[in-house]
Amino acid sequence: MKLKKNIATSENGFIFNPSTGDSFSSNGIAAEILGLMKLGRSADDIKQHILNTYDVEPSQLDRDWEDWSMQLKDANLTEL
Amino acid sequence: MKKLKYERPLIKKMNAGLMNKFGTRTEFQPVKAIDGVPVTQLISEYGSPLFVLSERQMRKNYRSAARSFKTRYPKVQFAWSYKTNYLNAVCQIFHQEGSWAEVVSGFEYRKALGNGVAGEHIIFNGPDKHRDELILAIENDSLIHIDHFDELYNLIELCDELNKKPRVAIRINMDTGVYPLWDRFGFNYENGQAWNALSKIVGSGRMRLTGLHCHIGTFMLSTNAYAVAAGKLCELAYRCKTLLSTPIQYLDLGGGFPSTNTLKGAYLPGVDTVPSVDDFAEAITTTILNFGFKQDELPLLILESGRVLIDDAGYLLGSVIANKRLSDGRRATVMNFGVNILFTSFWYEHKISPAQDFDQYTEDMVLYGPLCMNIDVVRESINLPLLNPGDHVVVHKVGAYNMTQWMQFISMRPSVVLIDEQQNIHEIRQAEKLEYMEQLEQMPAHLQQYKLA
Numbered sequence: 311m312k313l314k315k316n317i318a319t320s321e322n323g324f325i326f327n328p329s330t331g332d333s334f335s336s337n338g339i340a341a342e343i344l345g346l347m348k349l350g351r352s353a354d355d356i357k358q359h360i361l362n363t364y365d366v367e368p369s370q371l372d373r374d375w376e377d378w379s380m381q382l383k384d385a386n387l388t389e390l
Numbered sequence: 391m392k393k394l395k396y397e398r399p400l401i402k403k404m405n406a407g408l409m410n411k412f413g414t415r416t417e418f419q420p421v422k423a424i425d426g427v428p429v430t431q432l433i434s435e436y437g438s439p440l441f442v443l444s445e446r447q448m449r450k451n452y453r454s455a456a457r458s459f460k461t462r463y464p465k466v467q468f469a470w471s472y473k474t475n476y477l478n479a480v481c482q483i484f485h486q487e488g489s490w491a492e493v494v495s496g497f498e499y500r501k502a503l504g505n506g507v508a509g510e511h512i513i514f515n516g517p518d519k520h521r522d523e524l525i526l527a528i529e530n531d532s533l534i535h536i537d538h539f540d541e542l543y544n545l546i547e548l549c550d551e552l553n554k555k556p557r558v559a560i561r562i563n564m565d566t567g568v569y570p571l572w573d574r575f576g577f578n579y580e581n582g583q584a585w586n587a588l589s590k591i592v593g594s595g596r597m598r599l600t601g602l603h604c605h606i607g608t609f610m611l612s613t614n615a616y617a618v619a620a621g622k623l624c625e626l627a628y629r630c631k632t633l634l635s636t637p638i639q640y641l642d643l644g645g646g647f648p649s650t651n652t653l654k655g656a657y658l659p660g661v662d663t664v665p666s667v668d669d670f671a672e673a674i675t676t677t678i679l680n681f682g683f684k685q686d687e688l689p690l691l692i693l694e695s696g697r698v699l700i701d702d703a704g705y706l707l708g709s710v711i712a713n714k715r716l717s718d719g720r721r722a723t724v725m726n727f728g729v730n731i732l733f734t735s736f737w738y739e740h741k742i743s744p745a746q747d748f749d750q751y752t753e754d755m756v757l758y759g760p761l762c763m764n765i766d767v768v769r770e771s772i773n774l775p776l777l778n779p780g781d782h783v784v785v786h787k788v789g790a791y792n793m794t795q796w797m798q799f800i801s802m803r804p805s806v807v808l809i810d811e812q813q814n815i816h817e818i819r820q821a822e823k824l825e826y827m828e829q830l831e832q833m834p835a836h837l838q839q840y841k842l843a
Contacts, residue, residue, distance in 0.1 A: 313744035325401060333404045337751040337776075366396035370778075375400040377715055381401055384719035 311353060312377055314390045320346045327387060334385060339364065343378070397749055412480040418752065418775060419745040421784040424705055425809040429782055432707060433809065437821060438782065439708040439727040441806040443789060445483055447703035449811070450486045455699060458667045462675040464593030465690040469513050471645050472498040474790045475704075475837045476694025479818040481505050481807055484699070492645075492694040496523035503530070513694070515561065515603070515644070524548055527558040535577055535603045535642070536560045542587060542717060549596035556717040559601030559642065560587050566606050566615035575605065579622050587624070592634045598843055599636050604625055605694070606643030609653065609737075613665050616643060620677040628681070628691060640690035645675055651738040651787045660738075667698060697790035704789025706732060707745070711760060721755035723777055727785070728759015728766040731803060733795040735768045736790060742768075745782035748775035761800045770816060770826050793819075810811075 318326040324342035327332040336344065339360070346356045357371055382388045422429055425444050432440055452468070459466040467609060469492035471486035482505060483493070490501035494516030502512050509530020517537040519527070525548060527534050530703055534556055536542050542560075549555065561576030562584045577584040597725045602623045603624040603766075622644060625640035647670055652660040652733035678691065716722050729735055742757070752773050777783070796803050802822035809813050 331807070334401045335404055336401040337397055337399065337749065340401055343399050360396075363394055365393040365398040369834055370396075378399045380715050381399075382720070384715075387399060387401075387404065 311347075311382065313344070313347045313382075314387060314389055317387055319348060321345070325387070327385075330386060332385070334387075341377070343368075397751070399841065400776060400792070402752055402753070411797075418748070419743065420747055421745055421786075424784070426813045427809055427815060429707055429784060432655070432815065433709070433782060436805045436807055436817060438491070439731065439804045441788070441793060441804065442705045442707060443480065443700075443806065443808045443818070444703045444705075445810045448480070448483050448700055448789075449487060451699045451703065452489070453486060455486070455667045455693075458671040459675065459691065459693065462671050463678065463688075463691055465639070467640075467690055469511075469692055469694050470699075471694050471696030472501060473794055475700055475793050475817055476501055477793055477806060478505055478814070480700065480793075483689040493706060495791065496520055496526070499523060499527065500534075501626060507777055510751045513692070515605075515694075519558060521548070525552065528552055528554050531557065533601065534558045535601075536587070536591075539577075539587065541732055542590060543749055545722075546594050546596050549594075549795040552631045555598050557600045558591060559603045559640075560584060560591070560628070560697050561603045561605065562621050562623065564604065564606070564619060566612075566618040566622075568607055568610065568612055568615045572605070576603070576716055577813060580628070581626040584626065585629070588630060589634065592630075592636050597830050599630065599634075600638070600733060601645065601689075601692070602630075602638055602644055603692075603717070606646060608646050609648040609697070610646040611648060611664065614668045616670055617673040617677045619643060620674045621681070624678055624681040624683070627810065631687075637687065638689055640692050641678065642694065645694040647695050647698040647699075649697050649787055649790065651701060651740065652740055656739075667695075687749075700789035701787045702789065704792065706785040706788045706792070708785065710777045710783070713777070713781055716756070721753050723755050723774075724758045724760060725768060726760050726784070727804075728761045728768060730761055730766070730801060731792065731796045732759070732768060732785065732788060733791070733792055733797070738787075739769065739772075740788040742772060742774065743784045743786065744777065745784050749811060751776060763800070766767055798822065798827060 316328050323336040327334060343356055360371055361368060398486060415487045424442050425446055431491060432442060435539060467490060470481055472491060474492045485505060485507060490511040491507045492513045493499045493502050499514060509532045511533040514527045514532050515535045536558055562579050563573045564579035567570055577587045591597050598665050604619050604623060608618050621731040623641045631637045647667060648664045650660040708725050711724040711726050714722045752775050754771060754773050757769040757772055759768050793806060805817055805821040806816045806819040809815055
């Protein structure tokens with residue numbers, strides 16, 4: 311799962327898709343994940359970073375990651 | 391190093407549409423305690439879901455409503471509407487406050503007797519009063535409110551058999567400017583049916599016509615409709631006195647006052663649109679006082695309020711089972727309570743609060759119940775903070791009709807607890823168990839065994 315190249319993100323969680331004009335807000339953890347995705351980090355890498363930083367069980371993170379992927383896909387922010 | 395608090399990642403599309411012209415926002419305050427008792431304590435002791443009733447709020451509501459009427463009119467009597475919530479502990483609270491009982495079936499009638507209400511303080515309404523129940527009501531000198539001519543003729547026969555003269559009233563339906571008209575109960579005012587019934591009762595000489603009753607609707611948002619109804623009852627009472635030489639002792643305006651729940655499809659929240667009990671009291675009492683009764687002939691004013699006295703004293707505690715995303719991208723949260731125990735979710739957009747702290751991010755979601763049935767939707771669209779499985783929520787204003795219309799369907803009914811004025815918790819109805827559910831079932835002998843191939 312890769313973010314589209316032209317998606318603009320900011321540190322405070324603002325997301326802009328210049329091809330559709332859609333903008334999104336995100337919570338802190340989503341902004342952090344988007345930042346890492348923009349750097350080209352793999353999903354496993356990012357998940358490990360979250361597990362190291364946040365108080366969450368791997369199984370919970372896995373479930374939420376599924377949902378996260380769906381959100382990005384629904385928002386048309388990922389490469390097909 | 392201590393790890394940071396986790397929250398699932400969320401993005402939310404920003405819409406550049408029109409602003410909400412009312413400037414209302416969804417209010418999020420966690421409700422962690424009810425009457426000072428922590429939600430987590432209640433759930434750990436009595437399970438989830440759980441109905442919680444506040445005795446303090448019930449008494450406060452009653453006293454406030456009684457004050458609204460008694461400061462405006464000299465003779466007022468409340469009668470607790472059993473069908474709204476007939477858990478015995480609830481009924482007793484209202485009886486302790488001075489309420490009579492208003493019942494609409496033999497089952498409720500016997501419940502009222504069991505609660506120690508004297509027969510003469512029971513109002514027997516409803517279209518389905520069985521012969522044995524009528525006999526019981528006659529023997530107990532209860533107030534029988536006649537619903538139709540068949541009941542009237544049956545009563546005349548019973549009076550002959552028993553050689554008793556029961557106290558009766560008739561229920562009257564009428565046009566009060568609120569539509570659809572509730573004309574299925576009682577006798578119609580406009581077409582003269584009500585007057586015919588009154589004449590027959592007095593003409594029979596076998597009953598004592600003591601009152602006039604109406605119940606013009608439910609969740610009424612118009613105070614003027616009550617003024618119209620009171621006016622028509624006064625007019626009939628005047629005719630009874632002058633033409634039938636039968637003074638009417640009481641006018642029963644029924645119930646129907648709304649709680650501050652928000653009706654489905656309503657444009658504005660209930661708290662902003664619903665008239666107060668004071669408004670209804672003003673409309674009703676002003677009409678009666680201005681009608682022209684002599685001071686010593688003012689009829690007793692009876693009110694059969696239920697919902698307005700108990701709705702906001704009831705809470706439903708529940709927990710999140712699961713989160714999922716629907717095919718169109720909408721979030722869905724599955725709760726452990728559904729339409730089976732929260733019947734009023736068919737009528738209201740219930741206010742639901744999280745019971746724990748959360749961050750400021752929120753999501754629009756559908757709130758489903760736990761039933762394996764497509765109709766089990768608690769809220770079709772609600773904006774709530776990010777909820778995780780196991781999180782608790784509090785559903786507000788569920789005290790009326792849920793604990794009487796709940797269904798044993800797919801899952802059983804949960805406990806009901808009462809928090810008294812000293813913050814003690816009392817379990818007033820236990821959670822149902824399989825043995826209880828199967829108590830009335832019987833198995834024919836030829837069905838007792840089977841062998842699967």
